[in-house]
Structure formats: structure tokens, C-alpha cells
Amino acid sequence: xxxxxxxxxxxxxxxxxxxQVGAAVGAHAFATIGPAGVVAVRQFVAAxxxxxxxxxxxxxxxxxxxxxxLLLAAAFAxxxxxxxxxxxxxxxxxxxTLEVLGPLAVALAASRTRLDLLCAAAAGxxxxxxxxxxxxxxxxxxxxxxxxxxxxxxxxxxxRLLGTxxxxxxxxxxxxxxxxxAYLPVAAVLVAHGxxxxxxxxxxxxxxVLSSVIPYAADLTALRRxxxxxxxxxxxxxxxxxxxxxxxxxxQALRPHxxxxxxxxxxxxxxxGIRRRSAAVVPRRTAxxxxxxxxxxxxxxxxxxxxxxxxxxxxxxxxxxAPRSCG
Numbered sequence: 001x002x003x004x005x006x007x008x009x010x011x012x013x014x015x016x017x018x019x020q021v022g023a024a025v026g027a028h029a030f031a032t033i034g035p036a037g038v039v040a041v042r043q044f045v046a047a048x049x050x051x052x053x054x055x056x057x058x059x060x061x062x063x064x065x066x067x068x069x070l071l072l073a074a075a076f077a078x079x080x081x082x083x084x085x086x087x088x089x090x091x092x093x094x095x096x097t098l099e100v101l102g103p104l105a106v107a108l109a110a111s112r113t114r115l116d117l118l119c120a121a122a123a124g125x126x127x128x129x130x131x132x133x134x135x136x137x138x139x140x141x142x143x144x145x146x147x148x149x150x151x152x153x154x155x156x157x158x159x160r161l162l163g164t165x166x167x168x169x170x171x172x173x174x175x176x177x178x179x180x181x182a183y184l185p186v187a188a189v190l191v192a193h194g195x196x197x198x199x200x201x202x203x204x205x206x207x208x209v210l211s212s213v214i215p216y217a218a219d220l221t222a223l224r225r226x227x228x229x230x231x232x233x234x235x236x237x238x239x240x241x242x243x244x245x246x247x248x249x250x251x252q253a254l255r256p257h258x259x260x261x262x263x264x265x266x267x268x269x270x271x272x273g274i275r276r277r278s279a280a281v282v283p284r285r286t287a288x289x290x291x292x293x294x295x296x297x298x299x300x301x302x303x304x305x306x307x308x309x310x311x312x313x314x315x316x317x318x319x320x321x322a323p324r325s326c327g
Contacts, residue, residue, distance in 0.1 A: 008225030012234050015218035020096065020241040022210025024249035025203055027087055032200035035084035037190050038207055040183035042080060045208025046216065047173070047180040054173035056166070061174070065165050072158045072171065073178035079151030080212075082144040089141030092250060093258065096242035097131050098145030102152035103231065103238075123268045130239055130261025156231060160223045172216035240265055 026038045033041070061069070079099075086095035104127075107120050133142065162171035190196050223231055240262045246252035254262075 004225045008222045009234065011218050011222040011225070012231065013237070015215040015222065016238050016241050018210045018214040018218075020092075020238060020245040021249070022207045022212075022214075023083070023087060023096070023242065024092055024245040025210060026084065026207030027092060027250060029200040029203035029207070030084075030088050032197050033190055033195050033204060035088050036081060036183075036186050037195065037200070038204045039077075039080040039084055040180075040186040040190070041201065041204035042208035042212045043076070043176060043180040043183050044187070045205050046176040046212035049209070049213045050169060050173035050176055050216065054168055054170045056170040056174045058174060065162075068158050068161050068165070069171060069174050070178060072155065072162065072175035073182075075151045075154045075158060076175055076179040077182050079148050079155060082151065083148040086141050086144040086148060090138045090145065091252060092246040093239065093243045093252065093254075094131055095141070095145045095148070097127050097239040097261075098142060099148040099152055100127065100238045101146065102149035102154075103156060103234075105149070105153050106156050106231070119268050119271060123265060126261045126264030126268060127239065128261070129264060130243075130258050132257050156219075156223070159220050163220055163224050169217045169220055172220055176212065176216065237265070 026042070029038050029041075083095060083099055086098065089095075101124075104120060104123060107116070107123075159171065165171075166174075187196075219231075226234075243252075243254055243258060243262060247254060
């Protein structure tokens with residue numbers, strides 16, 4: 001289990017870094033194709049890469065697989081558009097800081113101990129210090145950032161659910177395809193007005209690979225290795241990476257209070273990580289029955305059953321069959 005958790009953490013860190021570098025690269029295309037155009041190209045690139053890799057058989061999807069896939073597609077579409085519009089209005093660091101409140105909400109909702117709540121509260125304080133909103137703040141931009149946060153929280157929970165119902169990266173592939181179809185009118189308008197120049201298309205394409213293809217697949221893999229609440233807490237690292245990406249790629253210098261906020265976030269992550277490592281022994285010795293998967297439900301373990309239900313067992317078989325090159 002320890003090796004699986006470490007692999008999950010490494011996967012989440014790579015996903016987060018790729019996501020923020022892609023967001024910074026995509027911001028360079030705002031002047032020509034706008035945030036909606038960047039999101040449209042992102043979705044097209046993601047669909048073009050993920051569909052051939054995953055090859056989901058959409059005709060065989062059951063309703064139990066379709067409804068979370070459609071919700072995930074809606075989360076993709078709204079999350080990306082609201083985030084990129086917020087980046088255009090209030091900057092990368094602040095927009096991503098607001099967006100990360102979604103994973104923080106997941107961590108709070110799943111908290112079971114006082115230390116979990118203290119970690120979440122300290123992380124929230126770090127986010128506030130990092131942002132320091134004032135009367136001159138762009139409130140529409142902030143509202144868009146919060147909308148992206150709500151979509152990200154939904155993304156985490158839906159990906160967790162779909163990880164038990166579809167193998168490999170079929171879920172993000174199918175959801176991205178649906179989202180890409182929704183953005184076809186945006187692409188048609190850009191083409192009609194001659195706004196799809198080479199530079200903007202190049203930046204948006206790079207953003208599609210870095211911020212869509214890699215994170216979608218990596219997050220699905222990570223959520224099979226770590227609990228949803230730990231995933232939510234770890235994603236607090238995104239403001240840190242966004243601030244660094246903004247500094248290096250967009251020339252956005254950090255102020256003292258921003259460095260202070262980053263330091264608080266890093267300390268919270270360190271405390272939370274140490275606590276999770278020390279508590280990991282308890283489920284293995286007392287809660288998890290022999291043969292239970294590392295990602296199984298603690299509630300089902302506490303019921304005392306040593307045999308998985310048929311649906312769970314089938315989901316485990318499908319997950320194990322996922323191609324390693326895709327996940």
C-alpha cells in the first residue's frame with residue numbers, strides 16, 4: 001500500500017505541474033482567440049489524443065456509466081471556460097487559488113478528525129494570505145474562479161466514481177469527446193472571423209496536451225491509489241505551482257504576502273502527509289480484510305465482510321485490465 005500511495009503522490013504532483021504550465025502557456029493565446037477559443041482547442045486536442053488511446057465503446061455504455069460521464073463532460077466544459085476567463089481577468093495565481101477551493105471543500109466534507117479540519121482551516125488561511133482580496137478586486141473574475149472550484153470538486157468525485165465503472169481512461173476520453181462537441185460552435189465562429197492564427201493555435205494546442213490530456217489521465221490513475229480526501233488536500237499545491245508558472249512563463253512577480261501564503265500551504269501539506277503516513281498502518285491491520293483492494297471502501301470493511309460484492313469485484317477486474325500506457 002505504501003508504494004501505491006507514493007506512486008499516487010508522484011502522479012498527482014506531475015499532473016498538477018503539467019496543468020499549471022499548460023494554463024500559463026494557454027494564456028498567451030488570449031489576445032487572438034480568447035479564453036473560449038483556448039478551451040475549445042484544448043478539448044479538441046484532448047479528444048483527439050484520448051479517444052484513440054482509450055477506444056471507449058460508447059454503444060455498450062450502460063446508463064450507470066453514461067450519467068456520470070455526461071456530468072463529467074459538463075464539469076470539464078464549465079470548469080475550463082470559467083477558469084480561463086478568470087485567468088484573463090484576475091491573473092493565473094489568483095484564479096487557480098480560488099479554483100483550488102473545490103478540492104479543499106472535498107477534503108473538508110470527508111474530514112473525520114480534528115487534525116483534518118485544522119489542516120483544512122490552515123490551508124484556507126494560506127489561500128487567503130496568498131490572495132488578500134480587497135475592495136478593488138474583480139468580483140466577476142472571482143466569481144468565475146469560484147465556479148471553477150465547484151466544477152473541480154465535482155470532477156474529483158465523478159472521476160472517483162467512474163474509476164470503478166470504466167477501465168483505464170475511458171471515462172475522461174468519453175467525457176472529453178462530449179465536451180469537445182459542445183465547443184464546435186466556438187471553433188466555427190473563430191474560423192468565420194479568421195481569428196485562428198498559427199501562434200494562438202499553437203499555444204492552445206500545447207495547453208490542450210499539458211492541461212487536459214496529461215492531468216485527466218494522471219488524476220484518474222491517482223484517484224485509484226489515494227483516498228478522495230487526500231487527493232483534495234494535496235491539490236492545494238496548485239496555487240504554489242500556478243504562482244511559479246506565472247513567474248517563469250508570464251513574468252508575474254510574487255509579492256511578500258504571496259510567498260507567505262505559499263509557505264503556509266507547504267507546511268499544511270507536510271503535516272497532512274506525515275499524518276497520513278502514520279495513520280496508514282491502521283486500516284491495514286484492523287479494517288481491511290484480506291484480499292481487499294487498496295482503494296476499497298472503509299465503510300464496507302467495517303461491515304466485516306471479507307468478500308467484495310459482485311459489482312465491486314467486476315469493477316476491480318475492469319480496472320486491473322486498464323492498459324498501463326494509457327493510465
